[in-house]
Amino acid sequence: MLSSLLIANRGEIARRIIRTARALGIRTIAVHSDVDAAMPFVREADEAVCIGTALARDSYLRQDRILEAAIATGAEAIHPGYGFLSENAEFAEAVQAAGLVWVGAPPASIRAMGLKDAAKERMIAAGVPVTPGYLGADQSPARLQSEADAIGYPVLIKAVAGGGGKGMRKVDEAHAFAESLESCRREAASSFGDDRVLIEKYILSPRHIEVQIFGDTHGNAVHLFERDCSLQRRHQKVIEEAPAPGMDVATREAICAAAVKAAKAVDYIGAGTIEFIADASEGLRADRIWFMEMNTRLQVEHPVTEAITGQDLVEWQLRVASGEPLPKRQDELSITGWAMEARLYAENPVSGFLPSTGPLERLRFPPGVRIDSGVDEGGEVTPFYDPMIAKLIVHAPTRAAAAGKLGDAAGGTEVWPVKTNAAFLARAARHPDFVAARIDTGFIERHIDALAPPPEPSASVLTSAVGAILPPASHDPWTGLTGFRANAAPDLRAEVTVGGQVHLVTLATPVPTSIAALDGGSVLFADGEAWPFSRPRADDIVRGDALSDGMIVAPMPGRIISVAVSPGDPVTKGQRLLVLEAMKMEQGLVAPFDGIVAEIRAVDSAQVSEGALLVRIEKDA
Template identity: 60%
Template sequence: MIQKLLIANRGEIACRIIRTAREMGIATVAVYSDADAKALHVRQADEAVHIGPSSAVESYLVGEKIIAAAKQTGAEAIHPGYGFLSENAEFAEAVQNAGLIWVGAPPSSIRAMGLKDAAKKLMREAGVPVTPGYDGDDQSSERLKQEADAIGYPVLIKAVAGGGGKGMRKVDVEGDFLSSLESCRREAKASFGNDDVILEKWITSPRHIEVQVFGDSHGNVVHLFERDCSLQRRHQKVIEEAPAPGMDEATREEICAAAVRAAKAVNYEGAGTIEFIADASEGLRADRIFFMEMNTRLQVEHPVTEEITGVDLVEWQLRVAGGEAIPLKQDDLSINGHAIEARLYAEDPSTGFLPSTGQLEYFRPSGVRIETGVEQGDEITPYYDPMIAKLISHAETREEAIGDLNGFCCTTDVWPVKTNAGFLTKILERDEFWEGGVDTTFIAVHLDGLILKPPLSEDGLDAAANLLVQAPRSEDDKLKMSGFRLNGPNRETFLMMVDGEPIPAETPDTFYPAADYWWRAHRTKTGIAKFDAGYAYEIALWSERGSGAASAADGAILAPMPGKVIALDVAEGDTVTTGQRLMVLEAMKMEHALTAPFDGTVTELNASEGGQVQVEAVLCVVEPAE
């Protein structure tokens, strides 16, 4: 048994691994960058080693520093979590060559499955059905364009070394192919150091079905059934569930057997996931489910599999890495109930899902099982993935699990960092989701309705009014209440600001103790944050001082977050048209295109390619055409 484990990762997965290691009596070592010096995983681990600056390429992605930290602390094994170096065969080999235990797939398996083109060829040989497309060696733009034209549009461009939705573009028409290819390659090069791509036919009514597999060094391979990860935004998973709705037993047996064949084809050890794309236009059918790729690591969504099988996959990883056999045989594994997971991101759906950074002044996640790497008072920085928590429900039926998870999302309260909690509740309340079988286009098709923030409910307004009139912040606030007296005989009217908009309000008929309302509210520096159905509303008394806030002039393009300019498409004096891309900003592992708000001329440019920018900096000014 491993005695001391170094975790080469951060955030919620590091905390997740620490929890299981502690239960097994294994001492843990955390590594951290400058930005994570006070992070939760650092506080929870038995020891912690600083490995460099905030940027991941100077810390979490430097294998030599991580191995040195393991040697320094006497750790016997390294668990990579997911992301970062978890699927880096060279790092896995370096760990083993240093005499340490690698808690992950063998380097040979990572290599075999790490490049999508080679993996597809291997799967064909193993009798696993693969998606029609192109995975040849000729990577010239001309050849790729020719192959895409032959496949037929829409077509999907995928980085051969990709994952997590990075380096992936859907191309609907021929004219967009080359620009999409350029963007895909640039993102793939930045994220994985490899800009080779494959092409796949875009599947009609696509559902993302994946199978959890597990192997050991004794030749055993089992599956732990399937998950449905079809609810995605820009190829990033949002909600995952197990088992897949609408999956009949015969189809389940066939797809799971194919997944086991795939794992055996590469002599797989440890936790892995075989990902399939299903053409669900006629439901889930075994002859319309195709291999996409294998993730040779633990997946973000592994908790739903744990919930329905009762297995601790991290414990299995540690035992198998230590030389033990898989604890259970295939016949010992069964499905128990239904589990669903929602990813809580630090992002603002109303602004195109731009990441949100800052201190978690108030953080109250709700749920029976919550996986997170932060606590109230911690900082969300621009350096890493914006996921701050996973909310997981498990019940006897799918309907019960959905209802429970919806309740968790509705009562998860965060301030002032923006989150997608309200967005998640809207998805979970849709009839189409309750009916099962939604495909990967669901969020895109219904996006406008899902991102619209509803007005604060009448109950919410009433609660906010109670709080405001009973606890005004200053004498000036009291004066703005139009002569209101707490014990006056008549109801008074006053202006209440809700998210910056003035709303006429009346003093309540009945005053309840303010404490009755604080369980879904938080006192802020300027008023009150009221939480309702997953949304946070900024509430304040009307103030002349705050009624004329300055804003950037029309045509001023502001940085929506701290980041790096990775592409600059215009120069001063250029004429631009509405929607034309001006530049691309990279932040929190995502690319964000900034576009012209109208036809006009670039009269000011304060950005340079490769330059770092701060939030709300004026990057560019476009003067409207006459």
């Protein structure tokens, strides 16, 4: 077994690796940026080294500094986690060249599966079914457009070197192809340094199903069954589960056998995931499931596989890297129960899922749930890295029980003042179509109005807020006398400010909720939502749905990618004005109404702070 391990990553996955390494008696070394110095993973490691400043390219992507830290601390091995350098073949080679153990896939396997076009060609040769599409070397816009036209819309443009949902665009009609291609290439070049793309047929009832595979240095390869990752937003996974609902024994055997065949085709070692797309229009069938790509690393959603198999996949990684054979044979692995994982993000569903940053004055989770988190209460969500706060993982005997448990876990999550998708996750897990397993990758888009409703407090929230601010006697008509009527029930009414709006509430028995007194005042938590409340003040303003004043401001800190208009230009409602890049995602800002561009303060490539005025639109006279 390895004696010491440097973790070339941060946050949740770094803590996850430290936890298993400590149980195995392995000394751990963390590397971190300067803004991460107080993060939990830094404190929990046996040793820590600062390797640069906040931007990933100046710290977590600095191969030279990571290697220097490993050598200086006497590390025997490097675990890359996921993201950052985890699928960088050059880094893996550099680690091995330095005499260190690489806890990851062989560099040759990373290269073989890292480029989607080459990987598909290799899978075709190995007899693994692949999605229809164009993988050609001719990358001219005209050729790509013609291939997309020939395949038939909708199509999916995907970055050849892409991953994590970035560098990917769905195109529904031919006239939208050129603009989508340009945006996809720009994002691919920024994220991966490679703007090449491939074109795939977009499956109309798609299910995203992936198989966890493992190989060792002794020629063994096994699968640990499948996961369903169909609940996605912007091609990024939101809720994952294992096993896949509706998967019969024959189809499972076929897809898992194809995954092992794919792994063996590249002499795979370590943890990997073979991703498939399934046409679920007639249920899951082996002849309608196609290879998409391989992730040559551990996946974010690996805990659901751990839950149904009872195996620690990080331990498997460390044992394989130490030269040991796989801990289990295929016939020793089986499925027990059902597991689900939800990704709790620092984002606001009401404002189009824009990232939210700031201090975590409150961060509490309900008991009985596995929480893999990169931050603790009192910490901070910064704008420099992925906005995931935690993963909520549940396990139950049946799928229905797991869905109920996940809904309760998300609904019982308390975060303040950073905004999160906790209530969104709770609604998704409780949605009748999700509970009935009527899912595909369009689930969230179809049900978005039900999953992310306008931020209006419920009657129970208002009642609980009033109950919290009124003295106990006010609840009793005989002692308080407020609202006393001789021939009817008492009419107890009070005003309360919740979420910035004054409400007149008829008092009832408060429902059980969680209320916290924080530095900024009182906050009530219910079903994943956080509601600040107080007694009304004279200057409280009831906020309505007033029309925008035409002031387009930055919704979060970021960098201006492009400005599409000039002063004096006429614009129509919904027309894109500029593109802002923040937290690794592009956000288009549009005109709120028809009008004229009166002023532009946004400048290409400039960094802007949250609330900065970017464009001002005036209505037509």
